[in-house]
Structures are given as C-alpha cells and as structure tokens.
Amino acid sequence: MPSPSLLRATAVTVSALLLASLLAGCSDDTAEDEDLARQQLDWKDCPAPSRAQGGGTPPSPLPNGEEWQCATLKVPRDWDDPEGDTIGLALIRARASGGEDRRIGSLIFNFGGPGGSGVTTLPAFGNDYAHLRTRYDLVSFDPRGVGRSAPVLCEDDQQLDAFFQQDATPDDAAERTELLENVRDFNEACEKNSAKMLPHVLTTDAARDMDLMRQVLGDDELHYFGISYGTELGGVYAHLFPRNVGRAVFDAVVDPTQTPEQGSLGQARGFQRALGNFAENCVSKAEDCPIGDSAQDVEDRIAQLLRDLDSRPIDGIFPRELTQTAATSGIAQALYSQEFWDYLTEGLDQAYDGDGQVLMLLSDTMTGRRTNGEYSNLTAANVAISCADDRPRYDAAHVERRLPEFRRASPLFGEYLAWGMVGCVDWPVPGAAEHPDVSAPGAPPILVVGNTGDPATPYEGARKMARALGQGVGVELTYEGQGHGAYDSKNKCVQDAVNGYLLDGKVPAAGTVCR
Template identity: 50%
Template sequence: MARFARCAALVATALLMAGCSGSSGDDDKSGDGSGPSASKPTVTTPGLPASLTSQKLDWNRCKATATGPAPGGEWRCATLRTPVDWAKPAGETMGLALIRSESSGSSGERVGSLLFNFGGPGGSGVDYLPPYGPTFAKLHERYDLVSWDPRGVAASEGVRCRGDKEIEAAEAVDTTPDTAAEQSTYLKDAVDFGKGCRKSAGKLMEHVSTTDTARDMDLMRHVLGDERLHYFGISYGTELGGVYAHLFPGRVGRLVLDAVVDPSAGMVGHAKNQAKGFQRALEDYLKAAGQNPEEGSRKIVDLLERIDAEPLPTSSGRVLTQQLALTGIVYPLYSKSSWPALTSALEAAQSGDGTELLVQADGYNDRDPSGRYGTTTHSQRVISCLDDKERPTAEEAKRLLPEFRKISPVFGESMGWDTAGWCHDWPVPGQFENPEVSAPGAEPILVVGNTGDPATPYEGARKMADELGKGVGVHLTWKGEGHGAYGSGSDCVDDTVDEYLLDGKVPDDNKVCAS
C-alpha cells in the first residue's frame, strides 16, 4: 500500500547509493543575510513561553534505535520540547529527537547549524544523517550537521499503524483491483490501516502537518542559536523547506532543495508526476540496456499481468505479488548504480523466480530478514493524509485510469488506484490543496533538479523556483539519473552547492551541469 511519492527516506537515495499553507505573519525581516555568527543575537520567536524559547539542549551520547546501533564518534543526541498544538503554544508539549555533529573547522570559520531533512515524509533524520557524514565532510568544516525525527516519526512519538504480521498479510491485497470483491478488499484494508494509525497516534494525528514541522524547525533554529535557518532538504524535504520559507521568509539563510517536489500539485497531480517520472526513468534504463523502451515496457506489463494472475514463488517461501513486483522494479530506479540488479531481477522473474524482485521490494519496504518492518510508511501516510485535502473516490479513480495508463503503461494503473486508496475514509480531514511556498523578501534559495529523477520529476524544480518568487528561487539543472543530484558524481553540482552553502555564492539562475 505504500505510495511511491515523496518517499526518498524509504530508499537508498543517490547520496547513499553511489498542503501546507499558513499565515506568513510570523516572519521577521531583520538581518543582512550573511549568515549567523557567535556575536549576533538570534531572531526570537514571538508568542512562545520562555520555557520553550530559553530551553537548553542537553547533548549526550546517542542511544541505539529500533533500526540500528547508536552512532559513535562525534555524534550527540538531545531532545527539543515543542508545542503539540501550535495554535496553543503555551499548552501541552512533546519531545523531538535531535542529532548533531559539531563543526570540524575552527570556530572563526563556523557559519552555523545546517539542518537536514531526507524526505518521506516520515524519514528519521537521527538514523539517516550519520551515514551521510562522509558525503557532507566539506560542509562539516563550517557547519554543525543537525537533523531530527519530525513529529510523529521514529523517536519523536513515531506512529505504528499495524504490526509486522498484519503488514505481511496486507501484501496479498491487490492494489490494482479487477473485480468488485478485490476493490472492496483494497478499500477495507485502507480503512483498517487508518484506524490503526488513529489508535497509535491519538490526538497527535491532527498535529503532524508539514506546517507544524516547519514551525518546529524555526523553534529549533532559535534554540540552536542561529539568526537564520540554513537547511538542506531532499525530496519531501524540499516541500518542507518551501513551506518554511513561506512562513518565515525573513529567517531564511542558505537553503538547498534537491530532488524537488512539485508544490503546485495535489494528490492526483503528485500521482501523475510519479507515474511520469518512473516511466521516464524506466525507459532510460531500458535504453541503456539496449532495449527498445516501448517493447521493454510492454514485456514488463505482460510480466506484471502474469504475476497478478499467479504470484511467483521465491526462495523464502513467500510469494511475489504484483504490487511487490512493482515495488521491486521501482526501488533500483532510484539510482543508476542499481540498474544491473534490476536487469538480473527481471530476468529471473521472466523465468518464474520472484526472489530477486522480492529482495528489492523488501529493501524499499524496510523489511529486515527477520520479518520486522520499519514504520516510515506509517508516518508518511499520517503526515501526507493530514496535508492533502484531496480525497478521490474509487469511481473517480476509475475514470482517471485511462489517463494514468497513457502516462505510464507500467506504473499508471497502480498510481491511479492509489489516489483512491491512500487516504480512503481517513480519520482526520486533510488541510490543504497544495503547499504554499511563495517567499517574497527571502534570501536566494538554491533549487536543484535532476532530469532523470524518477520519484520527483525534473519539472517540479522549475515550478518550485517559480513559486518561491523572482529573485528567491534559483534553478540549477543536472543532466543525470537517479533520485537527487548532490553527491551523485557531478563535480559541477557538488561545487555549486558547496560554494553556495559555504561562501554564500549564488549561481546564475538556470545554470546547467551536464556531468
């Protein structure tokens, strides 16, 4: 049932593998845009009690998480208190798990804190940042590297909507129903999932929106002692960064948005974008493999139809369903380095063995060999269904299917049905049609688009740059493959981003990196 959209945190992104509008009345346009230094006062957050604005973070050795051992070395963890309900800032609070590694350079060279969000929504920054450390070594010389588990995620009161056995059982649900009985089962499973989320999250389910998290980020900025927010957002993290810029344009420091979500799209628009992006990436893969894209796509469609009729056996004793096969195809498309694994898995599946595609699907679904599943998709669904106001019915989804099939013969059917199933009969109403990211008066924000990005198609970067506003959104293009550009092998991209973050050098708008 996991939607592919905005799900970078679930997958090994390129970095590792080589509704949110609101009042902008909170912004403060003080400061000169040069970045914080130890001698400058921080911009305060008005309206918050001193118990929040004056809190001191207690940085200690990190503890092991459910997904792995505690990071060692220079990494330290702390808890930030933030309001559960931002409409009642003096009311009940909750804890957000933070992780930090202090700048490795001299104190005089330090720019400030650099916050990271790796996508999802639902990705654990506490888990994901330490493995990225080598990728950000140059930035680390002048920045404290900081990330966090957003509200409703992992160590920050993370949501778990169903148990491992229930998740595995749901893998048998047909997500492209062909009969009335299959449709009924599909929608019932969606309702059951939502009920499980409500039971787990309780009233927090109404307070995990992107806007809530953007406000958490501003409190985080203040408590960390920074005048302005310096930020690196990937995939969904770009949407979060855009919403922050809209709410607090005067507090924007140096923001990089990489693998950009289209801010003009609602639920159906995101699904169409995803279908287009994955089909484009698949065709690039087929061309590189020496195949005709149209013929190669048709062979894969035929394979998926056979699997739909009769799931494939695997060496584990589990079976490969159509949805798992689709997921197993999607996962290697996130990085060009994984294309050979996709070739091997497809060849095995064509011969009747679903083992390799199941391994790929398990990687995407965060399933370990013992059968335990991660909860990123749970948090993702809770957050996105609170953000997204659009709620297409099953009949509306059926009417959309021809258009989805035209966009992508391989992924269109699944993505079309997903518009009805993802937030079907959700316990909490959605808040927005699409996120508001306009940020008049903000400092220039670097928006990086990759022409071959499967999960957040290239066109979204141009739309984000345009919606941020003239003189704010600065568009950088990389002619590459995979999800995300920075750290993916392009010296041009890496140098441009580094110069912007380290020295404040803003590149020309529409700069193109061909390698």
Template identity: 45%
Template sequence: MATSRLFRTSAAAFAATALLISGCSSGSSSPDSAASPSGRTEAGVQRPAEAASLAPLPAATPSGLRPYYDQKLSWHPCGVAGFECATMKAPLDYAKPSADTDLKLAVARKKATGPGRRIGSLQVNPGGPGASAIDYLQQYAPQPAAIRARYDMVAMDPRGVARSAPVECLSNKQMDRYTQTDVTPDSPAEVNKLTSAYRSFAKGCASRAGKLLGHVSTIEAARDMDVLRAVLGDKKAYYVGASYGTFLGATYAGLYPSRVGRMVLDGALNPALDSRTVNLNQAAGFDTAFRAFAADCIKHKDCPLGTKSVDDAGRQLAALFKKLDAHPVATGEQRKLTESLATTGVFAAMYDQRAWPVLREYIAQAKSGNGRGLLSLSDSYYEREPNGTYANQMYANPAVNCLDLATAFTSPDQVRAALPSFRKASPVFGVNFAWSALNCAYWPVKPTGTAHRIEAKGAAPILVVGTTRDPATPYVWAKALAAQLSSATLLTYEGDGHTAYGRGSKCIDNAVNAYLLNGTVPPKGKHCK
C-alpha cells in the same frame, strides 16, 4: 503495496532512507496540465493565480511559545562517534500549547570540525515524509569535509517519525499482508479488498496514534525547525533538504522568510499542485525513468526484457507483472513475490541508475520463477528488516500527507474515470499510481492544509536543484518551485536518478558547496551533466 507520490533521497536504492508519499493532496489545478509562469503549457506546473501563497507568521514569538524557544538542550554522546543527542520539547498543538501534551523530538548533531570560521548549524532532512533525519545524518550526510568543517551538522526526526513520537499503525504481520495487497484490481471483489485494506490501515493508525495523528503536518514540522534554530542559538536557519525535505524547507522559508540563511532544496516538490496532478506527474516521471532503464537494458544481450525496443521492454515488464498477479513466485521464504511487491521492487531501483544492473538480474530471476531479488528490493524500500520488523516510515508517511492535503480521489468510481489519463502517463505503472492515490479517502483525520504557492518574499538567496530525468520529483517541479520562490536560483542536473547533490556530479557538488560555504549562487541557467 506501494502507494503513490513516491520519493527517495540521494542515497542508493538499497539504503534505508527510502521515501514514499501517499496520494493525498488538494488544490484547484487541472489534473492533466497547467501553465508555467511564462504562460507556456507544461505538465506539472500550475498557474500562479490558481493557488494562494503561504503567508508568513508574525516575526515576534508569541508569549505562549517562549518556554519552547528558551529551553536548553541537554546533550549526551550517542550513536556514531562524535555525535551528540538531545530531546527537544515542542507543543503538540501550536494554537494551544500545553506542557501536558508536549512532544519530545529527537535531535542529533556533530559539531564543526574546523579549520575555518563556524558558519552555523546546518539542519538536514532526507525526505519522506517519514525518513529519519538522524539516521541519514549519521550514515550518509554530508560527504564533503569542507562542509563538516564549517557547520555543526544537525538533524531532527520530525514529529511522528522514528525517535520523535513515532506514528504506529499495524503489527509487522499485518504490514506484510498490507504490502502484498493488489493495487491493480481487476474485479469488483479486488476493488473491495483494496478499499478494505485502506480502511484497516487507517483504523490502525487512529487507534494507535491517537491525537498525534492530527498534529504531524508539514507546517507544524517547519515550526519545530524554527524552535530548533532558536535553541541552537542561530539567528538564521541553514538547511539542506532532499525530496519531501524540499517541501519542508520551502515551507519554513514561507513561514519565516527573514530567518532563512542558506537553503538547498534538492529534488524539489511543487507545493501548488493538487494530488491528482502530483500522482499523474509522478506516473509520467517513473515512466521516463523506466524508459531510460529500458534503453540501457536493451543494449545488453542478456536483457531480461528483450533487445527489440524500449516499448517492447515495457510490454514485457507489464506481462511479467500480470503473470505475477495470477501466479506469485517463490522467494525462499513464506512470502511469495506478488505483483505488488515486484512493482515496488522495480520502483526502488528507479531512484538510482547504479541499481540498474542489479534490477536486470532480479527481473531475469523473477521471470525464471525466483522472486528473492525483487523481494529484497521491495523490503529495502519498505524498510523491512530480515527479522520481519518494519520502521515507522510507512506509517508516518500517509499520516503527514493525508493531513497536509485532501485526497486525490474520494471513491473507486473516480479512480476508474481517471484510469485513461494515468495509463497514458505510464502504460506500465499508471494503473498502480491511480489506485494507490485512493488511500487518503479513508483517513480518520480531516486534512488541515491546502495546495499553495510559496514565495518567501524577503528571504536570502535559496538554491533549488532539479534533475531532468528524476522519477519521483519531476524536473518541472523544480522549475516551478524556483519560479515561485522570490529569491531562488535553479541549478539543473541533466541526468538520471532522484536528486543530484552528492551523487557523483562534481559540477553539482562544487556549485552547492560554494553556495553553502560562501553564499555564492550559481549563474542563472547553470546546467551540469
């Protein structure tokens, strides 16, 4: 069961760095439109006056936090050759630090290889929330040898994620059932089944995660980043964040503007938006991505969605989903391909246009009664291993989001009232996004955050990167974040897929590398194709 607010890193759609955001947010913006900083109405950009700005923390470290800032890490070889790992202590509650409740956060690094003067420690985060930064660092990032030469590459799994006090919610078999729950209910009975699934998921998280569930917010994760900066011996924080990682990085900049070194935020979120706006924007973003896929598909004689038009392709995909809703198809294992699993599989392929040929093949298979291909895409999205085990990403994800911001909807009736606007945003995916946004309504911990602008006044230059046809983090969000951050420059990639750095554009890669290596900010308004 895919939930709303879906994000993914720049790794291929099949990689284990899939990102998913549950539908939790708050704020005061209109659910359908807002004004850009220039005053021009544009979906996804909120009027600056409608959300308060995140206030920076005091520059001086409180005495109660000194033991954390002064700790020494014990490094040891781990994982991939050349990497070292350590465990860093962080307070469960920054307002009431206590050694009795300290969290142990996993950290990994690979020291600068040279040649050239070492610049500092470059922290990376692939997004989510819930994706393992350590796995991402060791498997994918960063590609340029020049960056590896000048920086110690560092990753920390955020609190509640992977190796860092992971949030757990369901057994593997329970998670299998949860992912198959119908998220486009057609009757009161199906609505009750969906809300029951949300309640059971939340209850499982509460019973298994305990007090941790109230302390996995993005602000707390950003404070952990500053402890790590100090422990590594850096006066400034250097950072590359993708997708949700842009929200984490921007939050750090807002809390500690004077400590920002060089920061790249790729596939940016707009922190000033309420959840309904976010979900509506994402429905439209996935619609844009699907239409790009469909425009390419209908050029091929074997397109499983026909060759008539993009609109007709959308109708055919919707018809396939409806058919699977009534009659799931075989996959070669006990699980059948349901509508929900098929939709998740299609979502997974929308993040990277390199997956489009495979998606064409798998849709054709599903139409002929073989659901194995789309199920495999869905499993990669959910980080389900062939042996049936799940990573904790899908548990950490709603835990963070439901704490960061209030739920988009509080009742099924509110969802029903919003369905027309979601269908307008995306005829194929809108209903799914609307009902998925209800999940935080049943969360056992009240949110501690609110929607807010992030200005980070006094920060060094920050580079925001946006992709024009990004499905998960629409381009207008990158424009909005760049407008909010007082020192930001927007770098635009005119293309498809989620995020831009390291995805094949030499223009983007050269601009980002020049910034990271030399501090050179791209010219204002720079576009790459």
C-alpha cells in the same frame, strides 16, 4: 501497497500541505513559548536506532574518530496551544570539523519521505557531506510522528506483510472492495493507536518545529538542505519565516503547485521515463542485456512479468511470495538511483526464472521492512503526514474515471499510482490544503536543483518551485542526469555549485546547467 507519497516525494515516498488557519499570515516571530526557546539540549552518544526508526546498531564514528551526538528537543504537541503538552523530537549532529573560527552555524537536513528518519539517514550518508561539515555542524532530526519523535503507529508487522502483499491494482469489483477495506483497516489502526498525534503532524507543524530548533541551536538564521519532501518542508518554512532563512538548498524538488492527483500523474510519467532510460542503458552496454534485446523488448517483458504475477505470484523471501504489487514497488525503488540499475537487472533476470528474492528485497526497502520482519514506522508516518496535509479525498469512482489518463502516462506504473490515491479514504483528520504555499517574499536566494532524469520528483517541479518561491528567491540549477536527486550523484558541477553557495555564499547564475 505503498502510499503514493512514498513514491511521489520520498516519498517515497512526497505530498502537500497547509493548515488553513496558519496561511492567513506569515510570521517571523520567535517561538511562542519562551521557556522552550531557552531550553538546553543534552547531547550524548547516540543509542541504537529504535524499532520505529528501523532498528540496527548505533552510528559508526566519524572519520576522525568522533562520535555522532544525539539529543531531544521539546516542542509543543499542538502549536495552537504552545503552553500545553510537549513531545520530544530526536536530533543528531556531527560537530563542524574546521574550527570555531570558520564555523558558520548548523546545517539542518531533511531527507524526505515524508516519514524518513533523519537521525538514521544522516550518519548513513554523512561522508557525502564531509566538505560541508568543515564549516557547519551537520544536524538532522526525526520530524514529529517519525522514528523517535512521538511516532505514529498503525498496523503490526504481520498485518503490514499482508497489506503490502495485497493486489493494489484491482481488476474487478471484488478486488476493489478488498483494497478499500484494507485501506480502511489500516487507517482505523492509525486512529486507534495514534489518535492524539494525527491532527498534529502537518508540514506546517514541522516547519514551526524547525524554527524552534534554529533558536535552541543558537542560530540567527536557518541554514538548510532539503531533499525530496524536504524541499516541500523547506518551502513551507520559507513561507512562514522568510526573514529567518539563511543559506538553503532544495534538491530533488517537489512541485508545490500540484494537487496530490496531479503529483501522482506527474510521477507516473517520471517513473515511466526512468524505466525507459534504464532499458536503453541496459541494451547499450557492450555485453548482452540479459533482460531484453532492445529497449522496447525490456519494457515489454517487464510488463508481461507483472501481468503474470497478478494471477501467479512466484517465490519471494520465504514465506512471502512476490506479487504484482511487490514487484512494481521493487522496480520503482530501483529506479531511484542509477547505482541500483544492476540490481534491477539481476532481479528481473531471476524473476523470469521464478526467483523473486531480489525484487522483494527492493520492495522491502521501499516499505521500511527489515530482514527480521520488523517494519519502521515509515509507512505509518507517511500516510499520516500526507493525509493531514492533503485536502482531497479520492474515492474509487474518481480513480476509475482517471485510470485511462494514468495508463497513458505510464503503462507500467499508471494504475499502481492511480489506485494509491485512495490512501486517505475515511482518514479521521481533515486535510489542510490542495497544495502548499511556498511563496517567500523577502527571503534570501534559495538554490533549487532539478534532475532531468528524476523519477520520483520529476524535473519540471524544480522550475515550478523556483517560480513559486518568488522573484529573486528561487534560483534554478539543472542537472542532466539520472536518479532521485543531484548532489548525491557526485557530479562535480552540482557539488561545486551547492558547496560554493552553502560554504561561501556564492549564488550560481539562475539557469545554470550541469552535465
């Protein structure tokens, strides 16, 4: 069962925040450990991704033939003890292509999760940011607990296969007991395998890492592009270091004012809305929609499929079967991008004929499973960061009381997201806060981009983030589109606004709408 955070801010997968002792006061100070601030990074050609990063081959050369470069940044494991033990953060960069005289500095990316590897994601989408590379070194990293950066490890591949096959929407007491036992087993495995890191993977820790990164990269200000959960990380950074913020863009924006429960409920509405948009799109095409005669028929048939899978799974990717839970996560994954809608149509059409392979491939993408059966540490890191950040601990009784409202919000995804809230049951580290503090008085303008059709970080969160950052800081831009995020939609209006700000410092008018 994917964590609700994998969906809520990717969560994929998304979530909340701050260590109370750090909220007492903001700080614009340089790194507490001057030796770490003076370290020199040893940039080299990048190795193949580690298993925790998702495996695979080294990144392909850039269009001009240059190689991506990787390095390791030393940071304190415990920021309350900056002279104690250190851990290494994996970094990747592509040098600015437009010449040193035009170079602004480094542009640091976080692509979300929490738990996503920036070291593998940036080169995968590097061409999308080629224009920004004309004036910036493009830089990303594996946050602490992720990928090559002291990864949190929990269950093994075989255990994870079983974990993601379980019934995540229990219908009776026996299924509820089994779900809770599986969650406890997973969380106990995290404690057994990663006890030293679990107290030190908060978003506030990652924000302090980024300020040290800024210094070591030689930048007076942090220029930043945060996507999904990366907007939350960026907001926390702006709160802690408002006068160190440079040009920053938040895209696919997490609502920082919500508790985890409110976030899950909002996302239930967001995914249901996206499903409706998908259904309308399918039946509006000139050719017949193979999965329904009307938008309502499409939704009804999907709901019936999921009910059938609850008791009778179908063949998936051998030897696994497509269960109700796997199908639900696969459908959710496909709603992240309109580019995936044709795959969703194909997967549903095949599933109605008893073939669950496509939906299972989509589900595997959500959970970080490769075709060879190996998992990245996406889920482990996601749960660890979310449970360290989020103070609430929701038990089964609380979920059952809330189920009616979740079902009203989304007949398809409501129960799935509601039961996902039990993911921090018996977590060994207390959660930090109800929600993050992103207020950033004194920071320069931050461009906040919301997508009206975003399922994972619903559009309403962009306005909440802009207001929470503070007057004169958050500048809201609306994209009337589909999918998770706006810049990667290739919409010219959005890209011109973002590029104009990051490259030339031109702040678009607040309330700008792109269509």
